[in-house]
Amino acid sequence: MRYAHTVQAVRDAEGALMARLPEGALMQRAAAGLAVVGARVLGRVYGRRVAVVAGSGSNGGDALYAGARLARRGAGVTAVLLAPERAHAAGLRALLDAGGRAVGAAEGAAVVARADLVYDGIVGIGGKGGLRAEAAELMRAARAGGGAVVAVDLPSGVDADTGEVAGEAVRADVTVTFGTYKPGLLIDPAAELAGAVTLVGIGLELGAPEVEALQHADLAGLLPRPSGESDKYRRGVVGVVAGSDRYPGAAVLAVSGALRGGAGAVRYVGGGGPAVLARHPETLVSSGSPHEAGRVQAWVVGPGLGDDARARTAVAEVLAADVPVLVDADGLRLMSRDAVRARTAATVLTPHAGEAAALLGRAREEVEASRLTAVRDLAELFGATVLLKGSTTLVAAPDPAVPVRVNPTGTAWLATAGSGDVLSGLTGSLLAARLPARDAASAAGYLHGLAARLTEGPLAAMDVAESIPEAWRNVCGG
Numbered sequence: 001m002r003y004a005h006t007v008q009a010v011r012d013a014e015g016a017l018m019a020r021l022p023e024g025a026l027m028q029r030a031a032a033g034l035a036v037v038g039a040r041v042l043g044r045v046y047g048r049r050v051a052v053v054a055g056s057g058s059n060g061g062d063a064l065y066a067g068a069r070l071a072r073r074g075a076g077v078t079a080v081l082l083a084p085e086r087a088h089a090a091g092l093r094a095l096l097d098a099g100g101r102a103v104g105a106a107e108g109a110a111v112v113a114r115a116d117l118v119y120d121g122i123v124g125i126g127g128k129g130g131l132r133a134e135a136a137e138l139m140r141a142a143r144a145g146g147g148a149v150v151a152v153d154l155p156s157g158v159d160a161d162t163g164e165v166a167g168e169a170v171r172a173d174v175t176v177t178f179g180t181y182k183p184g185l186l187i188d189p190a191a192e193l194a195g196a197v198t199l200v201g202i203g204l205e206l207g208a209p210e211v212e213a214l215q216h217a218d219l220a221g222l223l224p225r226p227s228g229e230s231d232k233y234r235r236g237v238v239g240v241v242a243g244s245d246r247y248p249g250a251a252v253l254a255v256s257g258a259l260r261g262g263a264g265a266v267r268y269v270g271g272g273g274p275a276v277l278a279r280h281p282e283t284l285v286s287s288g289s290p291h292e293a294g295r296v297q298a299w300v301v302g303p304g305l306g307d308d309a310r311a312r313t314a315v316a317e318v319l320a321a322d323v324p325v326l327v328d329a330d331g332l333r334l335m336s337r338d339a340v341r342a343r344t345a346a347t348v349l350t351p352h353a354g355e356a357a358a359l360l361g362r363a364r365e366e367v368e369a370s371r372l373t374a375v376r377d378l379a380e381l382f383g384a385t386v387l388l389k390g391s392t393t394l395v396a397a398p399d400p401a402v403p404v405r406v407n408p409t410g411t412a413w414l415a416t417a418g419s420g421d422v423l424s425g426l427t428g429s430l431l432a433a434r435l436p437a438r439d440a441a442s443a444a445g446y447l448h449g450l451a452a453r454l455t456e457g458p459l460a461a462m463d464v465a466e467s468i469p470e471a472w473r474n475v476c477g478g
């Protein structure tokens with residue numbers, strides 16, 4: 001698991017640790033890691049040009065000390081001081097003692113433009129808002145110059161706690177972060193600016209994270225594996241209420257996702273039966289209403305359902321069932337909030353940003369800019385587990401104390417028609433296999449993203465479904 005903690009949690013852990021260590025020890029640990037990564041990015045240190053853009057805080061201090069380390073190894077290091085009178089004094093002295101030099105911001109543009117490597121030590125977890133004009137201009141010159149930009153702790157200008165970006169921010173090639181990931185390094189729009197993120201341990205003892213990201217090993221532990229005795233009913237039956245005679249495609253895609261999620265059987269209910277059977281003859285198809293379809297261990301309702309009276313009744317019926325329910329697409333528009341809140345079995349909602357915006361009564365842009373807030377607010381509002389789709393898919397539990405999961409396997413290729421239908425079916429299947437809602441949603445998001453990556457390139461939604469078994473093998477081996 002990869003964990004991200006809030007600024008407050010980092011500050012608390014830092015305070016406790018600093019009380020036990022000699023002054024400056026933590027900054028030296030940070031600077032050592034920063035210099036190692038800088039050297040790796042440079043390949044050869046001797047004779048290379050390094051610029052250290054330093055603000056007034058400890059983030060600048062880290063960068064100045066790292067610059068000093070590279071200067072001692074023969075790099076030509078120049079600090080560009082944004083606030084010369086308030087620069088980290090000991091860090092600056094170390095750099096000058098090591099043979100580096102320092103200039104003010106006015107001379108900085110030429111320095112950063114020529115550098116092979118630029119450290120962004122403008123601001124770290126003490127930052128507020130976007131870059132100020134002078135820093136923004138310098139970093140534009142750095143990018144134009146073509147040297148590698150290494151962000152110290154986080155790209156300056158992003159919000160460490162939320163991943164929001166108010167104004168301009170640094171676009172880094174690499175970010176070296178200290179002690180723990182920060183939510184903003186994992187959640188877009190900020191995550192996209194961080195480049196490749198390296199975590200440098202500095203010995204912080206941290207409590208519960210704010211955000212976490214599953215890794216392969218976590219997923220292997222979560223996914224159900226059939227045992228010798230498992231028959232199809234023990235593995236779980238998932239019911240899919242999706243599609244219609246007019247839109248059978250969503251039904252086929254949701255069923256294809258469900259069939260590959262480990263459930264023992266898939267029941268399909270709706271007008272898309274012939275299309276579903278043509279593609280997936282193993283499906284148990286019924287054309288009545290959900291309550292007549294036979295027992296299931298979880299329901300998926302919504303993709304391509306339309307919004308007529310029959311669809312509305314189907315959603316209400318499914319929500320009244322005492323098994324886990326996933327609501328997607330048209331189902332999100334048709335469900336009643338009270339019905340969702342009244343449920344005792346788990347509910348999973350899987351909106352994209354536009355659907356989330358409609359449910360929250362916000363603009364879509366606002367949801368996209370503040371994804372962490374949006375997913376938490378929705379989970380609380382509906383008392384449900386919410387999977388917010390997008391460039392960094394998030395999963396929030398109804399209990400705000402539970403860390404939000406961010407999916408690390410996404411790819412832009414997934415923004416394709418019908419891929420959400422596959423995800424719904426897959427998640428439903430994991431719910432039927434009795435995974436807890438948050439695990440089912442985040443494991444499905446992970447497999448779905450990995451399946452898309454394995455297809456390598458432009459893809460249709462059915463390709464994602466067809467690659468799920470390979471993604472599963474990739475995670476679990478064999």
Ligand SMILES: NC(=O)C1=CN([C@@H]2O[C@H](COP(=O)(O)OP(=O)(O)OC[C@H]3O[C@@H](n4cnc5c(N)ncnc54)[C@H](OP(=O)(O)O)[C@@H]3O)[C@@H](O)[C@H]2O)[C@@H](O)CC1
Pocket residue numbers: 010011014026027030055056057058059060062122123124125126127128129130131132135152153154157178179202204
């Ligand atoms: N925690 C740990 O365990 C460890 C932390 N370490 C390091 O310390 C860093 C945190 O240092 P920090 O607390 O000194 O704050 P920091 O981010 O340097 O900013 C400070 C000043 O920046 C300014 N400023 C604010 N917004 C701005 C903006 N938009 N644009 C421009 N300037 C802006 C503002 O000053 P102002 O100009 O407003 O007076 C503020 O006072 C952390 O990220 C990590 O790198 C490591 O050394 C190892 C252990």
Ligand SMILES: [K+]
Pocket residue numbers: 059120121122123124151152153154155156
């Ligand atoms: K920074």
